[in-house]
Amino acid sequence: MEILAYVALLGLLATGVAVSSRMVHDGRSVAAVESRLAWLDAAARRASGVAGGPVTMSFDLTHQEVALQIAGRTPDRASYRFDWPGTLRLQQAWVGGENVVLGDAVVRFGGRGQSDTYGLEFYDQRRGEARWLLVAGGSGQMSALRNRSAMKGVFDALSRRNLD
Numbered sequence: 001m002e003i004l005a006y007v008a009l010l011g012l013l014a015t016g017v018a019v020s021s022r023m024v025h026d027g028r029s030v031a032a033v034e035s036r037l038a039w040l041d042a043a044a045r046r047a048s049g050v051a052g053g054p055v056t057m058s059f060d061l062t063h064q065e066v067a068l069q070i071a072g073r074t075p076d077r078a079s080y081r082f083d084w085p086g087t088l089r090l091q092q093a094w095v096g097g098e099n100v101v102l103g104d105a106v107v108r109f110g111g112r113g114q115s116d117t118y119g120l121e122f123y124d125q126r127r128g129e130a131r132w133l134l135v136a137g138g139s140g141q142m143s144a145l146r147n148r149s150a151m152k153g154v155f156d157a158l159s160r161r162n163l164d
Helices: 002-026 028-050 148-163
Strands: 055-060 065-070 079-083 088-095 098-100 104-109 118-124 129-135 142-145
Touching (some): 028 055, 028 088, 028 118, 088 104, 098 104, 118 148
């Protein structure tokens, strides 16, 4: 039993090294976007508890930007936005089971920092590769997924769970 636990631990460590080296090879732009999104998601979750009104994060697939709007703030501090680096394109977004390919995908944050689970598909034009990022609605934990069907599978499972 101890040997099995040891082998499992080594497997987890090897996976962590592989993921870390993959991020280095994918370049700074992808890592920077993931870092900014993690910060923005955390800021939205914190703000939702004290804003006294709605907090939303909008992914604009047409103009390739993300914006955070916090109610109750003065107009010059009402939002934070950033554009994706030139080599990345936001191809699709999934929010609460809805798949958005044009226009805005809007994530709404509740008073305790919760949101719908959402997913993003980026395409790195320089590398010719797609990347999928899943964000858990309850915690904001981000996970990289292997492909579009994995992302679709998560949202299919979530919608089935909501129907039960």
